[in-house]
Amino acid sequence: MATQADDVKREEQITQALSQVEAHASQLKSGDPEARQKLIASARELVTAAETPVETLLWNIWALPTRTTALRIAVDLKIFETAVADNGSPKTNEQLAAPTGASPTLVKRVARACASMKMLDEQAPGVYAANSLTQLLAQPEYAAGIIFTFDMTQVPFANLPTYLKNNKFQNPENGVDGPFQYAHKHEGHAFHFLTAHPEIFQAFHGYVHALRTHRPSWTEMYPVQERLVQGLKTEGDASALIDLGGGVGQTLQDFTKAVPEYNGRLVLQELPEVIGAATAMGVGADNRIELQAYDFFTPQPIKGARAYFMRSVLHDWPDELCRKILANIKDAMEPGYSKILISDCVLADQGASWQHLSLDLYMMAQASSQERTEKEWHKLIESCGLKIAGIYNKGDGNEGLIEVVCE
Structure with a gap:
């Protein structure tokens, strides 16, 4: 049970948090580009200060797990797609249930949970309208x-x-x-x-x-012209920018638009089944992006390339296997010319962003791997006989870009 001293302390915390909210809101109105993220953080601090410890506990053990489940069911029920139909006109439980033949009672229970998360607007009992978040989730x-x-x-x-x-x-x-x-x-x-x-x-x-279209591109952080385009050898393997483990090629496709003046080879290296999926999607049909089946735990076939790029790759693997990946690249590099570009999270040693900390536990559960701090990145890279030439970041909670060289 809270004591009078607890109440006084909470009031002081609320006052302090409220002043931060007001300060960041004022900065946002003044056009400070970083103020919006600061305002979100200070608003969360205000909620934490205003809540009692029991309220905070119940939010985390009741609300968060059930919200995730409700959203997954809502997707299967096509609630968001249905809500935005007919120009987003309000829908009853029965109308939301119609496309799947679901029970209107079930839809009611899921839809009102979604409304509590602001995924829908609840206009009247059992009547919901689409909002901007609904529009997003309908895609x-x-x-x-x-x-x-x-x-x-x-x-x-x-x-x-x-x-x-x-x-x-x-x-x-x-x-x-x-x-x-x-x-x-x-x-x-x-x-x-x-x-x-x-x-x-x-x-x-x-x-x-x-998701990546809403976050800064690595080309926005890294001095591409100075570090890649200038000094590029335009013939053969030396001209190549290779995306290792690059999925179905979205990063290279984005790169061609962001840096059209890069006239070297662009090579997507992935496992055969992923290359098959990329081919089926038409990636490489214009011959700008080359598709190459490759396992990065084997020797790198393209020697002396300009850059070996990896986005969200090394965070998938524990240090021992990361060293094998890096060793294969190192053996292929031309010292003083080739670079390894690692697009991954760089955690703060203290007060790390919630995005990075959440992803760290996510990677533990999915891949027995981790996100790394700057010190941990240096330790890993240097254990391979390589050197970090620079770390570039833009915005809290986003991926950074680590440039690695072989001297």
Whole structure:
């Protein structure tokens, strides 16, 4: 039970948090480009200060798990798609249930949960209208994010405490015998699970690309002209920018638009099944992007390339396997010319962003891997006889760009 001293302390915290909200709101109105993110953070601090510890506890153990489940069911019920139909006119429970033949009572229970998350607007009892977030979730690539994150992760997360307890709370570091395999009763890496489940595989690639369009591109952080275009050898392998583990090629496609003056080769290296998916999608049809089946745990076939790019690759693997990937690249590099470009999270040592911390536990459950701090990146890179030439960031919670060289 709260004491008078607790109440006084909470009032002081609320006053302090409120002043931060007001200050950041004023900065936003004045045109400060960084003020919006600061305002979000200070608003969260205000909620935390205003809540009692029990309210905070119940929010985390009641609200958050049920919200994720409600969203996943809403996608299957086509609630968001139906809500935006007919120019987003208000819909009753019965109208939302019609496309799938679902029980209107079930739809009511799910829709009102979505409304509590502001995914829908509740205009009257049992009547809902679309808002801007509904419009977003009605698009397949954003609904795919819900499908992927639920279908791929919820089982491992649910089993993670038991897995860790059974393994005497040791840090997971085996990508083929870890929490994911324990939970899904699956042999092999999580990527093999993805390719064996086409719906989740497609959801993953669609969602990841859509999400990245809302975050700074690596070409916005990194001095591409100075570090890649200038001094580029335009013949053969030396001209190549290689995207290792680049999915179905979205990053290279974006690169051609962002840096059209780069006239070297662009090569997508992926596992055969992913290359097959990229080919089916028409990637490489114009011959600008070359598709090459390749396993980055084997020797790199393209020697002396300008850059070996990896986006969200090394965070999929524990240090031991990252060293094997990096060693294969190092053996192919031309010292003083070739670069390794790593687009991944760089965690702050203290007060890291919630996006980075959430993703760290996500990677533990899915791949027995991790996100890394700047110190951990230096330790990993230098253990391979390589050197970090620079780390570039833009915005809190986004991926950074790490330039690695071989001297």
